[in-house]
Amino acid sequence: MEKLRYALYTGCTARESTPELLKSTMAVAEKLGIELVLLDEASCCGASHLQDYDDFLSLVLNARNICYAEKLGLTMVTICNTCQLNTAMTKHRLDTNPELKAKVNAKLSEVGLEYKGTSEVTHFLYAIIQDYGLENLSKKVNVPLSQFNIAPFYGCHNIRPSELQNLSNGGENPYNPTSLDDLIIACGGNNVDYDAKNKCCGFHAELQAPHTAAVLTGNALSGAMDANADWMVTPCPLCHLKLDVQHHNASKAIGREVKLPVLHMPQMVGLALGCTPAELGLQHHVTKVNFV
Amino acid sequence: MDEIKSQQVTFKLFRFNQETDYLPYYNTYVLDVTHEEVILDVLNRIKWDHDGTLSYRRSCRHGICGICSIKINGKAILACKARIFDLIDVFGTDMTIDPLSTKRAIKDLIIDKEDFWDKHAQITPFLVSDVEENPSLENLVSPHDAEKLLEADYCIQCGACHYSCPALEINDRFIGPAAFAAAFRFAADVRDDASVERLHVVNEEAQGVWDCVKCMECAEACPKDVNPIEKITKLHNMIFEAGIAKNNVATRHAVGFAHSIEKHGLLDEGELVRYSEGNIGVLKHMPEAFEMWKNGKIVMPWNMPKSKNMDEVKKLMQSSSTVKF
Incomplete structure (x- = not known):
């Protein structure tokens, strides 16, 4: 197989509150022989909140991020669902609206950049599944996770809106991913x-609607617990922050003690590939990963 | 002529009579369905061939009256538009048919939509305009101005988005995606004189757009591609543009991103929470902040990572900002 190369847009969270995500992503890429070129120039995607304040500014900043992947001639991979949504949404809007693209490019030209629309944007989860292939991955598994019941938590921004995800991401059905x-x-x-x-x-409403956010987190944790999950896995660091860190608020909100270890998607793959807990940053979790 | 394909499907059908039943129950029907049939055909067959007491709403059969909306395996659909073979592609051949909201069921698939209409009433769902009673000319809206509605006027008030919204499920004060889309439809209309009043309603805490969890369920549920979340984002923008954004945790949370990006390119997560909550409000986050710090999840201000080529980011922040707070 030809070596896979991607431009990695880490987003902010993987460089701050979930360092274990960046660490495990790099560890898994190395094990699989995937080359990830870090886009250190990239800025924050606005997380759907800058978009509420200043939509045009968020378009310009996201377009600038994509420009750096285009310069490398690589597909951009994301490791955060919300980065994926905002970047892919920017790409879709610019690729389908020449007038808007020209307006954004007029700004980007001030810093010597041009958005062309030549790089695809996809989440690392789908790069592994579609480009590397699950069969190839299975062959590399040397520590099968067969003793664990694992609850997948997909995260909204990788699966909805399906129109967008069909264009530039996994394209799975959001009602049955x-x-x-x-x-x-x-x-x-x-x-x-x-x-x-x-x-x-509930992550995006955590500050302004804490009760709503906590109930949603509680529903996710209790649902996984009732299905006899030993732990959960998610491709989104924002979901991870809610599920891993906020279980005490979730428990209060739904009136039931809920708590489960939650792994980032690459951490799960890393375990199966035989990475050590330290290589995957498992010590950083607030809800302790007690099974390895 | 194409050959008619058929397939056996198991339907679990929600049954409940508010007047006689203590709890709802399900009836199961195993039916052969053809590739030409929609869910409404199945409901009709069950009612006509198996159980005449089944109740559901139907009218136009053309996807425009919005009355036959129900849920199949949790997915809101119009019974008259949803082809069974398309649903088989998603869910296989086991389908559970529920009312849009089981909590609000009156009889079988018929629900009480009073809450839905109450939310609409809240946002003044009509044009407020001082129009001359006997005009000499038509009150024309140019195609350019009509496009500003972003097709929000395509809404058929079926309730698919409203009863798919998780924020509304938890917080019954929340106005919800359907009424927000309607608020946008009139606020964006060049003939309307009540835009700012309407924006004040959707700007209120607990009921307004700030409590949206951004799950995109509404965009997915809408059978007419109204894309309510897009209109919710627009309402946020209009609140800032109209200069009526209050100085509160929700608005500061949005504006805080711009501050962080200007300084670091990346988001300063800790500072965002402090700026949004204020110096006193931030204290309630201390228990989790301490846990995060213990586990190496908090970056200290002096170690805050920065994007490379920050000069570009700063320049673009200056030249491309379109709103002030």
Whole structure:
């Protein structure tokens, strides 16, 4: 197989509150022989909040990020669902609206950049599944996760709106997504089915609507627990922050003690590939990973 | 002529009579369905051939009256538009048919939509305009101005988005995606004189757009591609543009991103929370902040990572900003 190369847009969280995500992503890429070129020039995607304040500014900044992937001639991979949504949304809007693209490029030209629309944007989860291939991944698994019941938590911004995800991301059906389930199986684990797996974790309303956010987190954790999950796995660091760090608020909100270890998607793959807990940054979790 | 394909599907059908039943239950029907049939055909067959007491709403059968919306395996659909073979592609041949909201069921698939209409009433769902009673000319809207509605006027008030919204499920004060889309539809209309009043309603805490969790369920649920979340974002923008954004945790949370990006390119997560909550409000986050710090999840201000080529980011922030707070 030809060596896979991508431009990695880390987003902010992987460089701050979830350092274990960046660490495990790089560790897994190395094990699989995937080259990830860090886009250190990239700025924050605005996380759907800058978009509420200043939509045009967020378009310009996201277009600038994509420019750097275009310069390398590589597909951009993201490791955060919300980065994926905002970047892919920017790409879609610019690629389908020449007038808007020209307006954004007029600004980018001030710093010597031009958005062309030549780089695709996809989440690392789908790069592994579609480009590397689950069969190839299975062959590399040397520590199958067969003793674990693992609950997938998909995260909204990788699966909705499907129109956008069909264009530039996994393109799975948001009412019945399968990618994470397939990945769990490829890693030798037992995938657990539960209602909240494709629902919202509440992250984006945490400050302004804490009760709503906490109930949603509680629903996700309790759903996974009721389905006898040993732990959860998610491709989104924002979901991870809710599920891993906010279980005490979630427990209060739903009146039930809920708590489960939650792994980032690359951490799960890394375990199956035989990476050590330290290589995957498992010591950084607030809800302790007590099974390795 | 194409050959008619058929397939056996198991339907679990929600049954409940508010007047006689303590709890809802499900009836199961195994039916052969053809590739030409929609869900409404199945409901009709069950009612006509199996159980005449089944109740559901239907009218136009052309996807325009919005009355036959129900849920199949949790997905909101119009019964008259949703082809069963398309649903088989997504869910396989086991389908659970539920009302849009099981909590609001009156009889079988018929729900009480009063809450839906109450939310609409809240946002003044009509044009407020001082129009001459006997005009000499038509009150024309140019195609350019009509496009500003972003097709929000395509809404058929079926309730698919409203009853798919998780924020509304938890917080019943929340106005919700359908009424927000309607608020935008009139606020964006060049003939309307009540835009600012309407923006004030959707700007209120707990009920307004700030409580949206950004899950995109509404965009996915809408059978007419109204894309309510796009209109919710527009309402946020209009609140800032109209200069009526209050200085509160929600608005500062949006504006804080711009401050961080200007300084670091990346988001300063800790500072965003402090700026949004204020110096006193931030204290309630200390328990989790301490846990995060213990586990190496908090970057100290002096170690805050920065994007490379910050001069570009700063320059673009200056030249491309379109709003002030």
